[in-house]
Amino acid sequence: MVAGISMAASNPSAPLLRLEEIGKSFGATKVLEAVTLSVAPGEVIGLLGENGAGKSTMMNIVAGALEPSAGRVVFADAPRRFASISEGIEAGIAFVHQELSVVGSLSVAENLFLGRMPRNRLGLVDFAAMRSASKAMLAAVGASDIDPGRLAGSLRTGEQQLVEIARAAARNPRLLILDEPTSSLTPHEVSTFLDYVRKARLAGISIIFITHRLEEAMMICDRLLVLRNGAIVSDRRPAGTTKEQIIADMTGKASLFAYSPRTNPSDKVALRVRNLADRDHVSGISLDIRQGEIFGLFGLVGAGRTELLEIIVGARTMSRGNMELFGRNHAPRTPAQALQAGVALVPEGRKTAGILPQHSVRRNASASSLRKSGGGVMVSPRGEAERTAAELKALAVRMRDDRQPITTLSGGNQQKVVFARALLSGSRLLLLDEPTHGVDIGAKSEIYEIIRRAAENGLTVIVASSELPEIIALCDRVAVLSKGRLADIVERDDMQEAHLLRLAFSEYEKQQ
Ligand SMILES: Nc1ncnc2c1ncn2[C@@H]1O[C@H](COP(=O)(O)OP(=O)(O)O)[C@@H](O)[C@H]1O
Numbered sequence: 001m002v003a004g005i006s007m008a009a010s011n012p013s014a015p016l017l018r019l020e021e022i023g024k025s026f027g028a029t030k031v032l033e034a035v036t037l038s039v040a041p042g043e044v045i046g047l048l049g050e051n052g053a054g055k056s057t058m059m060n061i062v063a064g065a066l067e068p069s070a071g072r073v074v075f076a077d078a079p080r081r082f083a084s085i086s087e088g089i090e091a092g093i094a095f096v097h098q099e100l101s102v103v104g105s106l107s108v109a110e111n112l113f114l115g116r117m118p119r120n121r122l123g124l125v126d127f128a129a130m131r132s133a134s135k136a137m138l139a140a141v142g143a144s145d146i147d148p149g150r151l152a153g154s155l156r157t158g159e160q161q162l163v164e165i166a167r168a169a170a171r172n173p174r175l176l177i178l179d180e181p182t183s184s185l186t187p188h189e190v191s192t193f194l195d196y197v198r199k200a201r202l203a204g205i206s207i208i209f210i211t212h213r214l215e216e217a218m219m220i221c222d223r224l225l226v227l228r229n230g231a232i233v234s235d236r237r238p239a240g241t242t243k244e245q246i247i248a249d250m251t252g253k254a255s256l257f258a259y260s261p262r263t264n265p266s267d268k269v270a271l272r273v274r275n276l277a278d279r280d281h282v283s284g285i286s287l288d289i290r291q292g293e294i295f296g297l298f299g300l301v302g303a304g305r306t307e308l309l310e311i312i313v314g315a316r317t318m319s320r321g322n323m324e325l326f327g328r329n330h331a332p333r334t335p336a337q338a339l340q341a342g343v344a345l346v347p348e349g350r351k352t353a354g355i356l357p358q359h360s361v362r363r364n365a366s367a368s369s370l371r372k373s374g375g376g377v378m379v380s381p382r383g384e385a386e387r388t389a390a391e392l393k394a395l396a397v398r399m400r401d402d403r404q405p406i407t408t409l410s411g412g413n414q415q416k417v418v419f420a421r422a423l424l425s426g427s428r429l430l431l432l433d434e435p436t437h438g439v440d441i442g443a444k445s446e447i448y449e450i451i452r453r454a455a456e457n458g459l460t461v462i463v464a465s466s467e468l469p470e471i472i473a474l475c476d477r478v479a480v481l482s483k484g485r486l487a488d489i490v491e492r493d494d495m496q497e498a499h500l501l502r503l504a505f506s507e508y509e510k511q512q
């Protein structure tokens with residue numbers, strides 16, 4: 001490695017590794033496309049991406065195990081196409097592969113010295129020297145617990161992984177590539193291994209670290225690169241980067257909790273509420289909710305969110321104040337009246353209070369629109385069925401067919417059917433009470449998209465939620481209720497969790 005060190009000294013600021021427009025195809029399958037990347041000496045790069053993104057292929061090209069189909073690799077200022085792994089090793093690249101390659105029938109020490117066992121003057125293998133050197137090699141990567149005399153095959157997978165890392169590290173590489181090194185390590189092994197990475201970095205070794213563990217990568221890496229479908233889609237520094245952003249980069253889907261502003265904001269007031277009260281839960285509520293807005297209602301349990309929604313939808317008696325819906329007096333005495341006026345409520349998800357449990361998916365989705373057609377609007381049964389089917393499809397409700405009982409669907413899908421019903425009812429104001437309570441993360445993200453799409457289509461949406469990330473992800477403005485009173489209406493720019501929580505507690509503090 002002497003030649004390597006003198007090369008680095010000649011140009012210390014130059015990147016150690018450069019990939020220029022690297023492409024790789026296996027037959028007709030394009031696996032990498034125009035990958036360009038530089039790695040500085042001593043830099044730790046986290047290479048992230050979903051399975052099949054091309055991470056291992058890219059690293060095999062760097063290490064010389066695969067020839068690129070296009071582009072070139074520049075290592076230590078010298079353009080090269082490594083014809084073999086041994087040339088890569090010669091140049092100072094060590095690669096710990098995803099697949100383990102320890103020889104189970106040999107001792108740990110023999111594995112560490114595979115092919116280069118130290119010999120004494122008589123030409124015999126110097127086992128004592130090998131044992132003590134092995135100890136040092138293992139200790140260097142934080143694996144001093146492993147006995148060099150043990151049969152490698154008797155080690156846990158994580159320990160075998162550490163033996164391979166120790167072997168690679170002992171070559172004093174200039175670039176160390178680790179393909180998912182921590183996947184089978186115990187938390188203790190991970191932390192000592194990460195100590196090794198920090199030391200190696202200080203010693204000027206560049207490291208490319210492939211991992212699925214984002215927290216780890218964010219903790220240890222200088223840069224995080226995300227590979228998706230064979231292309232680098234982002235290059236970020238951990239400071240100021242969130243896990244959600246990285247996941248969005250990896251999956252290509254907008255982050256679940258990323259707010260997207262409305263593209264068609266309207267000044268028109270959809271619902272005007274003045275000095276509203278019921279007998280015991282809420283009082284003095286005044287709000288102007290704009291058309292096409294996603295308006296949040298936040299508060300602690302018992303703050304009066306659900307009660308306020310119930311008044312708006314006619315399920316609870318308004319004892320004081322008044323409301324206007326698109327300029328017309330709004331004082332429904334039943335939910336059916338509210339529905340006629342264009343207001344639909346999707347009740348809390350967890351309780352699936354909105355479903356008609358003895359009925360089919362189709363019947364559940366079309367319940368409100370049937371009621372409406374009974375009220376005078378003529379709809380042909382066939383047109384109705386088609387509209388229902390289209391809406392269920394648009395909401396990606398997962399089911400065998402729409403005649404199966406709604407209770408046979410998962411909670412998230414039941415909730416989507418209740419959404420379909422509300423959307424099919426032709427309402428202009430949609431009230432959502434805890435819309436994602438108890439549904440899984442996949443259904444949650446789909447429901448967020450449904451809500452955003454509804455607002456983009458001009459529907460006005462009120463979301464009552466006790467989950468701050470949900471409020472912040474969805475809402476254009478939020479009213480914070482505290483003990484049945486309006487603590488404040490918060491605009492987008494002021495929507496920080498701490499601020500909203502403080503408001504939610506405000507009425508409780510006044511009492512003390
Ligand atoms: N030798 C090969 N022949 C054909 N296809 C391959 C070969 N190696 C990898 N691939 C394909 O290339 C894609 C990327 O694989 P890989 O680099 O292993 O991804 P990752 O390490 O990011 O999970 C996958 O679709 C995989 O099936």
Ligand SMILES: [Mg+2]
Binds near residue numbers: 055056057098179
């Ligand atoms: Mg891989």
